[in-house]
Amino acid sequence: MINIVSCRPSTLPMRYVVTETEFEALNFPDAPKMVSAAYPGPKAAEALALSARVESMARGGGRMPVVMDRAFGVTFKDPDGNTFIDLSAGVGVSSVGRCHPKVVEAMRKQSESLMHSMEVNSTRRTELAAKISEIMPDGLRGDCTTFFAQSGSDALEAAVKFARRVTGRHQIIAFHGAYHGVWQASGALTTGTAYRKGYGPFMGGVIHAPYPYAYRFPFDTTHKSAEQIAGEYVDYLLNTPYTAADDVAAVIVEPVQGEGGYVPPAPEFLQLLRKACDKSGTLLIVDEVQAGAGRTGKMWSVEHSGVKPDMLTFGKGMGGDVPMAGLVMRSDLAAKIPDGSVPNTFAANSVSAAVALTNISILQDPTLGLLDRAHKLGLEAQERIRSFNSPLVGEVRGRGLMIGIELVEDKTTKQPLSGDKLGKLMGHLVGHGVLMIPCGRYTNVMRVMPSLTIPRSLMFKALDIFGEGLESLRSQ
Numbered sequence: 027m028i029n030i031v032s033c034r035p036s037t038l039p040m041r042y043v044v045t046e047t048e049f050e051a052l053n054f055p056d057a058p059k060m061v062s063a064a065y066p067g068p069k070a071a072e073a074l075a076l077s078a079r080v081e082s083m084a085r086g087g088g089r090m091p092v093v094m095d096r097a098f099g100v101t102f103k104d105p106d107g108n109t110f111i112d113l114s115a116g117v118g119v120s121s122v123g124r125c126h127p128k129v130v131e132a133m134r135k136q137s138e139s140l141m142h143s144m145e146v147n148s149t150r151r152t153e154l155a156a157k158i159s160e161i162m163p164d165g166l167r168g169d170c171t172t173f174f175a176q177s178g179s180d181a182l183e184a185a186v187k188f189a190r191r192v193t194g195r196h197q198i199i200a201f202h203g204a205y206h207g208v209w210q211a212s213g214a215l216t217t218g219t220a221y222r223k224g225y226g227p228f229m230g231g232v233i234h235a236p237y238p239y240a241y242r243f244p245f246d247t248t249h250k251s252a253e254q255i256a257g258e259y260v261d262y263l264l265n266t267p268y269t270a271a272d273d274v275a276a277v278i279v280e281p282v283q284g285e286g287g288y289v290p291p292a293p294e295f296l297q298l299l300r301k302a303c304d305k306s307g308t309l310l311i312v313d314e315v316q317a318g319a320g321r322t323g324k325m326w327s328v329e330h331s332g333v334k335p336d337m338l339t340f341g342k343g344m345g346g347d348v349p350m351a352g353l354v355m356r357s358d359l360a361a362k363i364p365d366g367s368v369p370n371t372f373a374a375n376s377v378s379a380a381v382a383l384t385n386i387s388i389l390q391d392p393t394l395g396l397l398d399r400a401h402k403l404g405l406e407a408q409e410r411i412r413s414f415n416s417p418l419v420g421e422v423r424g425r426g427l428m429i430g431i432e433l434v435e436d437k438t439t440k441q442p443l444s445g446d447k448l449g450k451l452m453g454h455l456v457g458h459g460v461l462m463i464p465c466g467r468y469t470n471v472m473r474v475m476p477s478l479t480i481p482r483s484l485m486f487k488a489l490d491i492f493g494e495g496l497e498s499l500r501s502q
């Protein structure tokens with residue numbers, strides 16, 4: 027087993043002494059490597075056919091013809107032995123890489139002593155709640171409580187429920203392009219047509235406002251930025267009569283929009299939301315399920331704006347290889363929620379808690395400097411993508427290792443890349459051993475969201491294969 031910290035020569039200073047070779051050692055060697063004559067190989071094809079018969083495709087698995095059998099770091103093998111580089115990290119989940127030796131060890135140790143306890147406190151869960159309080163952004167740090175949940179959707183359901191309980195109000199403002207989950211309250215906040223059509227009516231009382239997606243903003247931005255317009259619009263909704271926003275409990279916002287297209291607004295947007303909420307006594311809830319846990323180069327993406335949230339949801343990267351999510355509330359708000367009013371059987375299993383504690387300690391390890399590294403590597407990756415000079419790249423944007431590449435048919439009209447071309451690009455990537463997934467309102471934004479431990483060599487190998495894929499589309 028590799029112990030990347032104890033490998034460090036003792037004479038070196040404490041900061042960033044972990045070398046790229048050590049990051050590389052936490053992956054299968056030689057990725058990407060395709061051994062099947064054609065993709066998918068025979069075993070993957072069989073596994074895909076079986077999956078189509080026995081698993082619900084509601085989760086979307088049918089769209090990606092890849093089968094994961096074993097994984098290490100940012101690499102994985104399919105059942106035929108093909109080795110891939112993964113730039114998706116399980117949709118931003120594997121913050122420290124899959125099957126990290128320290129995580130595996132923490133799971134093993136914890137599973138030998140305690141796994142489930144719901145009806146009484148457990149040491150590991152309480153330890154995690156205390157750690158979360160320590161690492162929260164300003165406004166919550168040191169004075170908050172955590173309600174543990176099992177998924178991001180679950181955490182957002184809790185956010186809506188508790189916001190209503192503590193304010194005595196019922197409406198919620200969310201944003202166009204938002205993704206906050208799929209159930210009746212979280213699904214009501216989410217705007218993606220694919221997730222809504224035929225499933226409604228969802229919970230009532232949700233008002234959607236424009237998100238400052240500058241590349242495709244519906245209003246003229248000659249004199250004011252998209253951030254100003256979108257922020258002022260929420261102020262207008264909350265603080266003027268006759269807008270029908272007369273009973274708003276909370277504004278729920280992704281500080282960097284995820285599924286809606288990897289959109290990082292300037293800090294002013296959240297600052298304006300904070301002011302509008304303060305004037306009207308509305309809670310500001312930041313959804314950090316996708317952008318949190320270090321992904322954007324700070325522990326929480328709201329920290330880029332200096333805004334103090336009243337509540338924060340987390341998920342994905344906090345648990346990494348195991349399910350872990352939750353809602354963090356200011357203590358004075360949490361005190362208004364009656365004891366025993368929202369039980370949750372499987373929330374914060376001790377094994378998940380032990381893994382989250384390990385993930386946090388790796389994210390905070392000063393010898394790794396992962397957050398700083400995410401910031402720098404993210405900038406380098408954006409530069410590499412721009413250097414492809416592809417006419418199909420409308421915009422490259424992002425914060426840290428949350429990068430969106432908006433693909434278009436034409437840079438002037440901004441017409442989204444056709445589904446046919448996107449399919450060909452995905453085919454090129456998968457056929458050459460790279461996993462990348464799209465997002466965005468038109469499913470035309472490719473995301474670069476690898477584990478924060480990705481070795482530079484694997485990042486650039488994968489990006490160059492992406493660049494070749496763009497080039498091959500050009501010649502078609």
Ligand code: PMP
Pocket residue numbers: 117176177178179180182205206207208280284285313314315316317341342
């Ligand atoms: N909030 C955000 C910002 C998300 O990106 C997601 C998932 N993509 C969710 C909530 C829902 O998380 P889950 O899939 O774990 O329910």
